[in-house]
Amino acid sequence: MVPAQRYGSTCFHQYTSEKIHAASLDQTTVFLYSIRILNPPDALLPPVEAQLMKPLMALPTEPPASPVRKIIHCDCDCFYASVEMRDNPSLRGRPLAVGGRPEQRGVVATCNYEARRFGVHSAMSSALALRKCPDLLILPSAMEKYRIASRQIMAIYRDYTPDVEPLSLDEAYLDVTHADRCKGSATLMAEEIRERVRETVGVTVSAGVAPSKFVAKIASDWNKPDGLYVVRPSEVDAFVAALPVRKIFGVGKVTAAKLDKLGVSTCAQLREWPLVDLHRHFGVFGKRLYELSRGIDERPVCAHLERKSISVETTYVTDLRTLDACSNELRSLAEQLDARVARAQAAAAVRKLFVKIRFADFQRTTVECVGTVTHLPTLLALLEKGFARRSKPVRLLGVGVRLEEDAVATHGQFDLFDDEAVEEDVDESADDTANQTANEAGPADETLESDMHAGSLRNIGDPPAPA
Secondary structure (H helix, E strand, O other): OOOOOOOOOOOOOHHHHHHHHHHOOOHHHHHHHHHHHHOOOOOOOOHHHHHHHHHHHHOOOOOOOOOOOOEEEEEEOOHHHHHHHHHOHHHOOOOEEEEOOHHHOOEEEEEOHHHHOOOOOOOOEHHHHHHHOOOOEEEOOOHHHHHHHHHHHHHHHHOOOOOEEEEEOOEEEEEOOOOOHHHHOHHHHHHHHHHHHHHHOOOOEEEEEEOOHHHHHHHHOOOOOOOEEEOOHHHHHHHHHOOEHHHOOOOOHHHHHHHHHOOOOEHHHHOOOOHHHHHHHHOOHHHHHHHHOOOOOOOOOOOEEEOOEEEEEEEEEEEEOOHHHHHHHHHHHHHHHHHHHHHOOOHHHEEEEEEEEEEOOOOEEEEEEEOOOOOHHHHHHHHHHHHHOOOOOEEEEEEEEEEOOOOOEEEOOOOOOOOOOOHHHOOOOHHHHHOOOOOOOOOOOOOEEEEEOOEEEEEOOOOOOOO
């Protein structure tokens, strides 16, 4: 007989319903199929039901396992510098950077590996870079040239899958789980992509292949430059366990210091902490730490990404020493912000306004309030509040708006010198939010902000490890 405690219990998960619908089974058969699911094959059933159930015994009682995801993270090597060396081969072999002028407080946007040997890196001030490497050649940016190269690269990526999530002009995730190129092999696709970009665009790409975005991104740094690293599903656990916690997306200097005080320096050590304890120490970000330390990352690759904010900011050649000086500059920034919001057709989605200040000592503060329009008096009031927190000369000033969720999507490319791009739009940093009393932790790492004299350069995405 059908066990009473199982007979009639909830059994129709999504797969079951789809299977029944596809088979066009009548109500009697549906009822019998529920018995099939709820009872083992050797269960004793009434004779009539047993006879009717014979054709159903071949139907599976469990849904097929979902295919293991195949994610490729592609990252061009020192992209801007690579484009410059491609166009001028005489630059190869000498220390080269793309960035702002040192006398105008410019910073290095990127540099080649010859410069990195001297300790030069992205986001370093150009003046310091020249002190470290006196022979360093710093070229101004040529964004249109970089955009053209980027469009060529992204077009190659989309030859393999429509599921391409750009993080910047030179970096993207590809979900090739269901792609049929290269006989479905993600490794072969990554190799072919790298070869095509090298031959077609003239720059090199490093790639990581893994079952998740988190692991694929780390893997792409493993064999830089011009390398490929594959982490197979069976290797994820050991690969992640050996990682330093600083590799976890969202762990910046402050969070790393907190973890160090707890005796945690590797993901293996982090796994020893229960979720409840991590939540107590880090708020909701504790769950992210718990998952990523185990290699768990179900984030999908999104071809159409939600924009969370729009902003404009400027680093000044000479510090702004008074509130009045800051107020005068803010008016111009507010006009630029209005233009960007209009260009993005996002006016109806504005939900908050914010003002960002970086003082001469590099301390920063952000003040925000609820608002639906870029109201100048409101922005000036936020500026006054933020300036009063330190009352020191101001090096950088920015204004922006935060947008309603699901209101504005970006499609494909975006401009690093224009509206903020997607992955870096997630508020300030996980370190900042982890310090807030409210348990609100964002998914982003400390943002790598590189301010050039001609505007604001954003290096989008969590900062890569030194290569």
